[in-house]
Amino acid sequence: MNREMTKDERFLDALDDLYIEGILAASPEELKAELLAIGEDPDTLVAIADAAFERAYAACAADACPASTAAAPAASTTEGGIDPFAVRAEGGLRGVARSFGCNLNFLGRLKDRLIRVEDLSAGFLARLAEALGTGADELARFLAGPARVPVAARFKSDGKPEAVEKQSLAEAIESSGLSDEQKRYLASL
Structure with missing residues (x-):
């Protein structure tokens, strides 16, 4: 055509x-x-762009795989084990965020391991693992790994960016641009 x-x-x-x-x-x-002048949240848009990049990268990697492995989901291995955020349910990170009851900014902090895992309850981990389509133990092992430099920071820096210190769950909830309803829900897990 x-x-x-x-x-x-x-x-x-x-x-x-x-x-x-x-x-x-x-x-x-x-x-x-x-972005601020038109009422957009730059951090949310960065998370959306990161998610789009990762989906495009995964699609390109799947296209490069031989037919025998193309059916298997591509899992990324990192210092903290297999990355459960690399194997996403339908709808990508946006679908995971919607299913979990948070926004992309908060989910990005979890993905980049910027929140202390010891602050996450068993219920929180179970619910997030369900939204990601993975096991809670695997997710906990991944989140316990070292903080990662967010993808966006790699492109915004003149020098070599370094991972920041992990923050508490309460700090992440307050600083992620969540709605009051999302804050209450996440704090209740």
């Missing part, structure tokens, strides 16, 4: 290209200021 693009489609593609060029040319500070 090879058809010619209409004049309108070419215009929209060119407009998209200009918009993307503008984003790529802007500094992180300029982008953050622009």
Whole structure:
């Protein structure tokens, strides 16, 4: 199905290209200021972009696999064991966040192991493991690993970024842009 693009489609593609060029040319500070000006949460958008990148990377990796292994989900192995966030249920990280009852910013902190695992109750771990489609013990082992530098920080730094110190669950709940309902729910687990 090879058809010619209409004049309108070419215009929209060119407009998209200009918009993307503008984003790529802007500094992180300029982008953050622009996002805040239009009422967007930069941290949430970074988490969404990270999730999209990881989905695209997983799709490319699956395409590169031989047919015998293409059916098996690609699991990423890290210092903390198999990454349960790399094997996602339908809907990607956004679907996991929705199923778990949090936002992408909070889920990103969990994925990057920025929250102390000792602050997470058995119920919290069980519920998150269910949303991820993994076991609670495997998830706990992963989350107990060292904090990881978020993907976005790797591209925003002039020097080598380092992982930050882990924060408490209460701190993460308060600083992740969660709704009051989400905060109550997560604190109750």
